[in-house]
Amino acid sequence: MHPPVRSIQKKKQNVEIVSTFPAQPSPMASLTICRATLTRLPALQLTTSPSASPSVSFNFNCFRSRILRIISPKRHHHHRATMASSAPAQERTTAPYGSWKSPITADVVSGASKGLEGTAVDGQGRLIVLESRPNEGGRAVLVRLADKAGDEAVDLTPKEFAVRTTCQEYGGGAFAVSGDTVIFSNYKDQRLYKQSINGRDSTPVAITPDYGSPVISYADGVFDYRFNRFFTVREDQRESATNSTTTIVAVDLNGKDVQEPTVVISGNDFYAFPRLDPKGERIAWIEWGHPNMPWDRSELWVGYISENGQKGRSYLSIVDDAQSSLSVLDIPFTDIDNITLGNHCLYIEGASAVDPSSVAKITLDAIQSKVLEFNIIWSSSPDSSKYQSYYSLPEFIEFPTEVPGQSAYAYFYPPSNPDYQASKDEKPPLLLKSHGGPTGETRGILNLSVQYWTSRGWAFVDVNYGGSTGYGREYRDRLLLKWGIVDVNDCCSCAKFLVDSGLVDGNRLCITGGSAGGYTTLAALAFKDTFKAGSSLYGVADVGLLRAETHKFESHYIDNLVGDEKDYYERSPINFVDQFSCPIILFQGLEDKVVPPDQARKIYEALKKKGLPVALVEYEGEQHGFRKAENIKFTLEQQMVFFARLVGHFNVADEITPIKIENFD
Incomplete structure (x- = not known):
């Protein structure tokens, strides 16, 4: 079963890219599932070439990019139990919404769900995944998956290492594989390490200098076989932590001595995908x-x-797609993040409404237009199928905004638990989530943290407010100069739509969000009276302070989202604490450089002084987003009990010790 899905093209101003595959010695090396449309190829002073075609084509070997989306019109049953059961229905307990007991506990959400942060194939055609583990403090490990029945998955990363980069704060592209060699960024020191993954000696060896502290980070690299080096993006904070220098460098792989990488491409503020x-x-x-x-x-x-590095030539190229063709692959995933080319197969990172983030192995027919086999070989939540009877499937909704004739979109999840039902005259409480970004996007795929709420009797709605990615440029441009207005209005309009539709209780509306979603949460509570309580995870309270203190990658991001100095003041919830009128709980990582901890502390102290129920939870060792299982669990449980005590008017079924709430306990 699938919710209705809008089929929408995603476009960029100068480049429209879906994905292609890296060239490898395989009969499928020429397979193209996407195309790159080039509207401009500026001059580059790198090298010279005696001749070149006026039309330039190449492959993107994207092992860490989220740029492909396939929409499947129907559901396949692939070695998995269906939602329906032939067993007789058991009698359901009648209990208030929010008080239902569910097997999808906070432990299940925080510990059982691993993160998938990339895939690659080694020289023997075996799949390697980068797996983040909340139960190991968020440590990310390279794992070689079993290639055949009877084999076991093997951890490739030694216990004293963690594969993660902090380049541009958000990281990504922390490893690359070529044959039997992997190069990865180690989280602790941010140096690059070279490791043999199929030989006897698998000890990682540093290939970039030690600067005494992690002031230099690397991301998203590719092997250069001609000159035995490694091209990668480098962020250098040696001169300034707030205005770092970003370049593309070449790391020498020939000698045993560690050398300073050679800067190959420089001059602009940011680089990606070499x-x-x-x-x-x-x-x-x-x-x-x-x-x-x-x-x-x-x-x-x-x-x-x-080798001689003389001046190159520039070309202006226009690609005509009129003669091209595209074969749509019919697979169960409704959402695709990445594709890795294997030996006579494809490895797809994706998910659906009943599949968590997973890796599937796909075999195509001889003409590479139809799927012959589809098997999930890695899952972020391997045990998730046993909770399927508790799943609430997303319903894609379109609702009117405050602008006449204009609509916005969301995924609505009604309460769902086969063991419980509420009385007929009761409507469920609602938790509305505002995604981060703010130019991000929520998708209708399985997320156990959503099911944690719905299986306990909450309705949940994930809003793609105006400005979200995935609905075209015009939709995304709604947020330009109107961050804190359009997103807030759309979230309030969505909640009102659900109340007017008779789906939720208008007196028990709560809102939550992280990062930019946390800002929308605080702004909605400061400037509107729609919601009765809120939860902000590493959210922005002072837009002006964010602009002054944030990292380089986003240092000008909000210039196009807010406006002039007056707007910065008027959009900052911290300046309007007198307008807050409901309880708030805040969660913050103390090592967060994207949204510094002072943001949460300022709003906490102001609301505490005002006399509103408020709580603040700070986590040592956490950055922008929580990676440790114990912190993920604690955040989820404390949100639940906070809302239950102050808004829900019911007792939660789980045994949770609530933290102290200022001006309430």
Whole structure:
């Protein structure tokens, strides 16, 4: 079963990219599932080439990008139990919404759900995944999955290492595999390490200098076979932590001595996705500069590589897609994050309404247009199928905004528990979630943290307010200069729509969000009276302070989202604490550089002084987003009991010791 889904093209101003596959010695090496449309190839002073075609093509070897989405119209049953059961229905207990007991506990959500942060294939065609583990403090480990029945998955990363990069704060692209060699970024020191993954000696060896502290980080690299080096994006904070220097560098792989990487491409504010063509003669990358974000305006460059490094040539190319064709693969996933090319197969990172984030192995027919086999070989929540009878399936909804004739979108999850029902005259409490970004997107895929609420009798709605990605540029541009207005109005309009539709209790409306979603939460509580309580996770309280203190990658992000100095003041909830009128609980990581801890502390102290029920939870060792299982669990449980005590008017079924709430306990 699937919710109704809008089929929408995602476009960028200068580049429209879906994905392609890296060239490997395989009969499928020429397979293209997507295309890259180049509207401009500026000049590059890297190398010279005696001749070149006026039309340039190349492959993106994307092992860490979220740029492909496949929409499947129907559900396949692939070695998995269905939602329906032939067993006789058991009698359901009648109990108030929110008080239902559920097997989807906070322990299940925080501990059983692993994170998938990338895939690659080694020289023997075996799949390698980067797996983050909340039960190990959020440590990310490279794992080689079993290739055949009877084999076991093998951890490749030694226990004293963790594969993670903090480049541009958000990281991504923390490893690359070529044959039997992996290069990865180690979280503790942010150095690059080279490791043999199939030989006897698998001890990682550092290949970048030790600067005494992690002032330099690397991300998203690719092997250069011609000159035995490694191209990668580097962020250098040696001169300034707030205005770092970003370049593409080449790391030498020839000698035993660690050398300073060679800067190959520089001059702009940001770089991403360095990729080589199959012969290693050309390099392609994306770059952009302040005040733009990459989805607003970015450029795709191609340059030639040679030993003498003379000046290159520039080309202006227009690609006509009129003669191209596209075969749509019919697979169960409704959402695709990434594709890795294997030996005679594809590895797909994806999910659906009943599949958590997973990796599937796909075999195609001879003409590579139909799926012959589809098997899930890795799952972020391997035991999730045993909770299927408790799942609430997302319902895609379209609701009117405050602008006449305009709509916005969301995924609504009604309460669902086969063991319980509420009285006929009761409507459920609602938890509305505002996603981060703010130019992010929520998707109708299985998320156990959502099911944690719905299986206990809560209704849950995930809002894609105006400004969200995935609905076209015009939709995303709704947020320009109106952050804190459009997102807030749309969230309130969504809640009102659900109340007017008779789906939720208008007196028990709660809102939550993290990062930019936390800001929307605080702004909704400061400037509107729709919600009765809120939960902000590492959210923004002072937009002006965010602009002054945030990291380089987003240092100009909000210039296009807010406006002038007056707008910064008027959009900051911290300046209008007198307008808050309901309880709030805040959660904050003390090592967060994206939204510094002072943001949460300022709003906490102000609301405490005002006399409103408020609580603040701070986590040592956590950054922007919580990775440790115990903190994920604690956050989830404390939100539940906070809302139950102050808004829900029911007792939670779980044994949870509530934290102290100022001005309430």
